[in-house]
Amino acid sequence: MSAYPSFANASSAASPMRFPDAGSSTVMTRRAWWLVVLNFLIPGSPQVLAGNRRLGRFGLGCTLTLWALAVLALVVWLIWPDTLLTVATNSITLWIAALLLVFYAVVWVVLSLDTLRLVRLVRTKPSARGWIAGLTTIAMIALSGTAAYGAFVATTTSSFLSSVFVAGPTEDPIDGRYNILLLGADTGADREGTRPDSISVVSIDAETGQAVTIGLPRDMKYFPFPEGSPLAAVYPEGYGAIDGCEVGEPDGCQLNWVYSEVDLVSPEMYPNAVNEGSEPGVEGMRSAAEGITGLTIQYYALVDMQGFSDLIDALGGVTINVPEDVPIHADETFTTVAEWIPAGEQHLDGYHALWYARSRHDTSDYDRMARQRQLQDAVLQQFNPANVLSKFQEIAKAGTKVVNTDIPQSMLGYFTQLAMKTKELPMINVELVPDNGVDPLDPDYDYIRQLIAEALAPPPTEEPAPAE
Secondary structure, eight states: OOHHHHHHHHHHHHOTTTSOOTTOHHHHHHHHHHHHHHHHHSTTHHHHHHSOHHHHHHHHHHHHHHHHHHHHHHHHHHHOHHHHHHHHTOHHHHHHHHHHHHHHHHHHHHHHHHHHHHHOGGGSOHHHHHHHHHHHHHHHHHHHHHHHHHHHHHHHHHHHHHHHSBOOOOOOOBTTEEEEEEEEEOOOTTSSSOOEEEEEEEEEETTTOOEEEEEOOTTOBSOOOOTTSHHHHHOTTSTTTTTOOSSSOGGGOBTTHHHHIIIIIOGGGSTTTGGGTOOHHHHHHHHHHHHHHOOOOOEEEEEEHHHHHHHHHHHTOEEEEESSOEEEESSTTSOSEEEEEOSEEEEEOHHHHHHHHHOOTTOOHHHHHHHHHHHHHHHHHHOOHHHHHHTHHHHHHHHHHHEEEOOBGGGHHHHHHHHHHHHTSOOEEEEOSGGGTOOTTSOOHHHHHHHHHHHHSOOOOOOOOOOO
């Protein structure tokens, strides 16, 4: 007997994966299942054990590299979450991630097809062949499809972030806080230009994430502007206090008219606004809000109300507790009621949520402010990673129509981490309305700033009781 069969038998015994007993369908079936499972758990290992070792080492190296990157990301998340979020919200990083994921999708397709070749289906039991081929295909789709979808999400996210957020440096907090002007744009066919319907300032503690929302009535009058601002030079005694203003009736010089005046009449007041990611009208509103609150406002966000409706639809609706029936109007005159949003817990789609926020029939602006704040808080609570990830494409599509802002992309990681803290704390609301002792038509701005200072002041720390 020649030595060759003996060598083959020895090799087969030493490496049943590489040199199996091809005549035994039981052995070949068991081997096939092992290769398929290993291809799913450790891509590249079937090739190292039973196929082209060079391809296997390449695939295994790719797998181990991916695991190392995942472990590194987990460690960074646990130790420096702001850093990971900042990197993950950078457009360049997202495109690199997309290319990497496309690469892995291709690698996993090649390795899966090669694994199916190594299995040698014709040598396995006939009853197992369909299951083996099916599982290999499912594993290939799971791995490669997930990577391809991840690449798609990464590129979509990059485009979304680039379209919404500006490029710019980070900014330090002022007195330990970030102050953001929120404007709800109420643009209608019967209006010339944009006019904010909802105006508030959100002041966030840069360490704890505690947020204070300051609601500014749109009909507030005679407010001052910060010294040195373009509008302060035009209205040194307050907006409309002397000889009225440039838009509307002489007695109609109220807060939300500032946007229209600067945007339509005097955009030259803020010549650099557009280059800095803002608008002249927004800068006028920022100046007004600073004059009212006494706060320095670093950023703004202008929310389109129709886009806000689309965002709520993208989230799958929003659940709120309606304190009393709220009408939905049949037209823009806000007089004819088409239907009612009944009192009680309601799950509202975007259309009904928008009407809940802007309904005016038999109600005051201050009631509307309260409803808008309730809706904002509910949407904020509904924004969680699981909800956003599961509906990301719809949210991203709506998001490009929802908001304009000058928040730089470089700050997104930090603000995302801060928002996680904010969600865990009760929201503090300071509404500058008669119920809080503020008359928007004849306001006491010293009193207003006192209210705001008290809300922003950190709670006193309790001194430990002296030891007896």
